[in-house]
Amino acid sequence: MSRVTVLAGGVGGARFVRGLAHHLPGAEISVIANTGDDLWLAGLRVCPDLDSIMYTLGAANDEQRGWGRVGESERVSAELTAYGVGWPWFTLGDLDLGTHIARSALLRDGLTLTETTARLAARWNIGVRLLPVTDDEVETHVEIVDPETGAVRVIHFEEWWVRHRASVPARRFLHRGVDSATATEEALDALRTADIVLFAPSNPVVSIGTITAIPGITEAVRAASGPVIGIAPIIAGQAVRGMADACLRAIGVDTTASAVGRHYGAREAGGLLDGWLVDETDAASVAELEEAGIRTEAVPLWMTDVQASAAIAAAAVALAERLR
């Protein structure tokens, strides 16, 4: 198991990958990250999930708050608000802005997002290959009924998530720009050459779902020669973090570990997974998942610290080994 490729969203994905790297210190780990949350804001390219992973693996993340940089301040954002530029409800930390400015400058110099990400990550010695799923701009937008006007509107995912705290029902998610996008060669190659492919316990709709919506990824996961194991982001009917239930509702999937596993589906039946880890409290769902063709185990899934995350990664790797 020397080559492991992980599909991951932001904070939850970052914690899982940190545990994985702890469990397999010598492995070559590639992380294919969601870029659907990315946006241009005040002329800067903000990539929330790439940065969550980079900061967490670089030990620069704010562990207490759960996101962003440790020791953060918000002086620049206050200036932008005073000038009426940007989104006043979307505060960018000063240290974080350094990343966005550097990224935007590199992108404007003509580097791809993959190259830019490698340049930025080099500073942090993150120990894994961090790969945006695509170099194209594919942004997740959300169709809502405006609570004030009653009109149907489409807003950027971050506006729905951060401004509205996902409290306005999402009618559907759109992947703006997906038709002309492709997965990067680096991401496809990481799937092709992996001994195991893992789905981090990230949001099944707007993290993993966005990654697999990028042309080329679903086919590459289905064609992967190593087993594909997912970790449920739902424990006892609750999202481990974030507001996954509001996302799942929009695509008609119940907020249960079982429903999410069956939503991904068994590879042998044209789906994406060979194996699935559910929390021990969801052990009752193992039977129906196995019936759906997904080899399932129930283990503790709360990522309370690095050791707990490493144990989850270990369980996923062990399941993969049994499935090889």
Place this chain on the structure above:
Amino acid sequence: MSRVTVLAGGVGGARFVRGLAHHLPGAEISVIANTGDDLWLAGLRVCPDLDSIMYTLGAANDEQRGWGRVGESERVSAELTAYGVGWPWFTLGDLDLGTHIARSALLRDGLTLTETTARLAARWNIGVRLLPVTDDEVETHVEIVDPETGAVRVIHFEEWWVRHRASVPARRFLHRGVDSATATEEALDALRTADIVLFAPSNPVVSIGTITAIPGITEAVRAASGPVIGIAPIIAGQAVRGMADACLRAIGVDTTASAVGRHYGAREAGGLLDGWLVDETDAASVAELEEAGIRTEAVPLWMTDVQASAAIAAAAVALAERLR
């Protein structure tokens, strides 16, 4: 004297305009600012002189240090340096970066620099019309002989000024982009309708000289219906601030109030000035300046505080009144 238009560089120009506004509280003051020091750095448009004027008139400047924002910090710049992006010797303050990010976003939204400057300045209630001399990008570059390689190189003015502290001799100054540039209608109109035109005690080469190099400005100054009065930026053979001597040397002008006055020249002889204020220590030069056709007075020119700057402005206005 209800309409006064001032040609100004950065810090010195800002202090002079502050004194002028103090002396003429009811006047309509337009400031035509140098934009030759402007640059794109890490994807952000930095306009040092516009910002010096805006911060000073907005009472947000760092009076002690002499430039930038009061209460400044430099957390973002440290991040950029850690990523290897930008110029490590050109530190941008966090609060100042707020301005650059906002400006760059507005410019990318399609606003002109004039419109952008008005939007930014609105926050600060600066009490004057702050007008970039041009909406085109005309950047001052400096031809030097590289001290390490011996090769002739052309570098941005800020690299010469800030990194090399103007210690590498300037062979000449270039106005990159000037051929396709024009002064703004707003700037030309401010000269056309002014009761007085004033040259702030700014650098005669890279501030005032850059403003008058913009197509349309020299002609408009010559055609101004009100008197044109300059304030010497040189006192007793020393630049009041900055390294004006290194700039004057490159254009073959002595670092004296008299030589700078004669360099501008008398309007009646095809030059730019009707009147000129020199410091009282330079009173001996009055005769030769008057002989050159420039009405000259010697008054205290050190802008030690707002009152001193206001007294200088008062002397300039009084001289203009005598010349009408």
